[in-house]
Amino acid sequence: MREEEETSSSSSRDQEKQLGLKSTYIDDSSLAHLPQEHRDYLLQRHGTLALDPMPSMDPADPYNWPGWKKTANLILVAVHAMMTTFTAAAIIPAFEIIAEDLDVSLVKASYLTSMQIAVLGFGPLLWKPISNRYGRRPVWLVSVALSGICNVGCAVSPNYAAMAACRCLVAFFICPAIAIGSGVVVETFFKKDRGRFMGVWTLMVTLGPPAGPFFMGFVAEHIGYRWIYWVLAITNLVQLLLYIPFGPETRYMRVSHTPTTTKPNPKPSPFKAQYLSILTRIDPTPLTALEFLHPLSLAAYPSILIPTLSYTFVFGFASVYLTVEIPQIFIPKFALSPQGLGLQFLGIVVGSVVGEQLAGPLSDWWMNRNRNRDGSEQSSARPRPRPRPEHRLYLSYLGFLLAIVGLVVFGVRTEQAAKGHWNVTPIVGIAVAAAGNQIVTTVLVTYAVDCHGEHSSSIGVFVNVVRSTWGFIGPFWFPDMITKLGVGASGGLMAGIVFVVGWLPVLVLQWRGGRWRARRVEKEG
Template identity: 25%
Template sequence: MAFGILEDRYLEHVPGTALLSDLGIVHGQQVKIDEAGSLKRGTGRHAHVILIPQPSNDPKDPLNWSTWKKEACFWSLAFAASLDGALSPMVGPGYVLLSKQFGVSVDDVASSFGSILLGLACFMLLQNCLAVKFGHRIVYLGSVTLMFISCIWCAVSPSMASIRASRVFQGFGMSALQSLVASTIEQIFFVHERGSRSVIWSFSIMSGITLGPLLYSYVVQNLSWQMGFWFVSIPLGLSVSSIFFFVPETTYIREAPAKAQASDDSSIPSEKRSINKVATVSEEGIARDEYQDPSYRSQLRIWNGTFSNASLFRIFLRPFPFLLSPVTWFIFLVHGMQTVWLSLLPICSSTIFTIEYNFNASQIGLTNLGGIVGIVIAICVSGPLTDWGTVWLAKRNKGIYEPEFRIFFISTMLFGVFGYAGWAVGTAHNMPWIGAVACITMANFSMVVSGAAAVTYLLDTHGPDALHVLALSNFSKNIVLYAFTFFANGMIEDRGVRVSLLILAALQAFCWLASFPMYIYGKRVRSFIVRHPGLFIVGADTPPKS
């Protein structure tokens, strides 16, 4: 039992559990790692870390890309993700002002501009199957281009009906950057590199969620609500260019590693038959120079063919069996629903700060500075912590890495509980506005750290199938959040700010409690998944013939 994680009763080697460190001595105990002698390792300060997954010898393998190429790809997507995060909540500070301009209720304005969530949810599953079939590059390009066009459409919309329709199409474009990036991280980075990348991706989305309303509040207060969409279309145009030039296709069909000899399995009892993820390096006899380096121009192709022989319909059905995986429900609770509670703050900020402090739109927008502070603190703390912490725990577990080590960092959800509850208590004691901003800081800190840990845990447990789980989680999350836009502001006006925030605190605490059973039984869950592959497969994902 590693730090309270229950061992599996069926498999000796559970996929996900891996030899992460090949240091000869771990806390005074000699560790035998002769079987790791032929495996590839990192470089520099990570020279002792065995690379998981093991890269091929093909230069087209994204794991073999140069550092600058990986960084250009990742940061182009991170920039687009920040714009993606800004689009949904940026109108929030102006809801009360816009309700007066259009002569409708605040909930009517919120549900009209919130229709972006409906488009986001509906297209979440479709873009998933498009990425599996045709690769990530074409989906990224199409998504960001659609965001760019629909922003211009929204800016010239003459009515609430046109606004609602344009926001639905904005949601279509946003979907890829909220789920596919996790898969791209899994495709181009090794296990010991993914934690910090997941944090940066979460930071990009969260910074957009907080900075978008801040900047838009001044525009809607001093210019017009349409000008905000004209302004955001400028960086979206730049994002289309950066993705075209710096995000090549990341989908790569890697040959299966050689299987262990049958004699090795014969010594293991049938009930303890192992499924060993650490195998000999594939393509061992093929020299790297026998492969042809792709030219930069060839990587600018928008169309790269198909990567699966399965039909789009069968691929579309593929995520739904993952509803049987406990990991899916865990991710939905600790990542998806936590995002819902935090996203309700910008949606309802106009009502909350108008009732409590009589703020105008620009003043409401400034309260988002608390979110920026929380996000910056979170990325400084959790960026190295999630990667270094797991390596540190692996060393103290005789060099063995367990994906459940990531769940330690999900305990930061308690900062969100304290933030919502503290804000609720403060409203009953005439707390100044700076106290409310500090509580927003805590909620954002909680989301970035725990959210990144949850996504990284998902990547470690489900690997290439992580995008299916994220698609289900994000679909459900956005449907729930869209439903809240119809009554959330009205509920605050009826029940009061204090009661509403206490409800958020209780819901956040309930979601956090899901981390306990997942940590304890996570290894057995991974064993169950690998022992019942038929439950999670709708059609074989065979690569197309070349």
């Protein structure tokens, strides 16, 4: 038997050479159970057998999709995730106009954003089990369609109560991608590329809060704040039209690789499975009430809880605080118009994009560099093992440092600025903090998924619940902090909190994380 396995492995390596492919063969026990037909299929499809996870022989398997198809689907899901926070923050430049139009206070107008943040946090708890049973595609289609209808409701709302109700409904329907997106990345891309593509999703989530006010400030000033809702509704319609051809189903029930289960089931066809099986159950497992709360149980895993809390504090200060408090700080300080106020968020946009270049691609390189091979002459050698997930955490240190520096620079330079005389230095601080936030986001979320890939979609939901809860609470005490301490001292306080409850726990996690996981496996196994 051993001779047959070695002969089969040698045959696969010979095929790689004949096809002129880069040999990255892994002499792994999982390959020993693959029939030659399956190996031939993977070599033809991917050019290598060094695949983790190992795909099936089915073209409907997302791991077997061509690169353009994976990327197009990810972009749609990532933009969908961005629209959740984009929609919540879009009306920030128009708070004063809304307050006047609906005859409410400025603080009450701001609740139109705060209440959406709260709904965004807990809505995915319902959507995640549904998407597991019926698939991601029907959830995406229903999400953008009903969000568009409710945004129309916001646009025509005659009073504050009606607008608040429609805003909550929009948040509930638009929210799935902000949490389930992490699962889509895991379902579509191999581990070696996970940091880069997880970064695309996390970047769009981060860009939502600043991009909304940045773009909608122009809309509010030039054609009226109600057109913000019409633009959002039109955007939802465009998303719906793009999802139909470019958003195939990524939820795929993969079977074990044994000689009797490697051939794909001819029914349904790959096209039907990816595009037409909208109301067909993908997972026949019975749906229980407890499953809707399952993501909250992930708090029992230190490798998920600690990075979630550390990231949440950074996000709360370097994203939510800066986004929500900029109007309340800059309008009285510099007397900015809605358009001018929207332009202040450009710093967060630029910083987030720059930060992602230092997070996703760099973290993948950091994790994969020990597995690089010299050439085909060593193709039969076993590559070096992939580093422990904790190895990725080193890159988060730069993110924490930039977030701390950025918050201090923003606070101090805003405090020092003369009233009525705007200058760019606070925006520089915003950009630095945003870059740090994005690095922390991508690295810590990817780390949690690396440690517990079996809970990938639940991790996104859990992270979103914790992040959104903190994001909802923050705006209620941020103004009091600024009033009592001033903007400068507030920046120093937040920087200290990020260091103590953000950075230090990650240091402990890097030291003990692997042992905690091993101990838990022993206990459960």
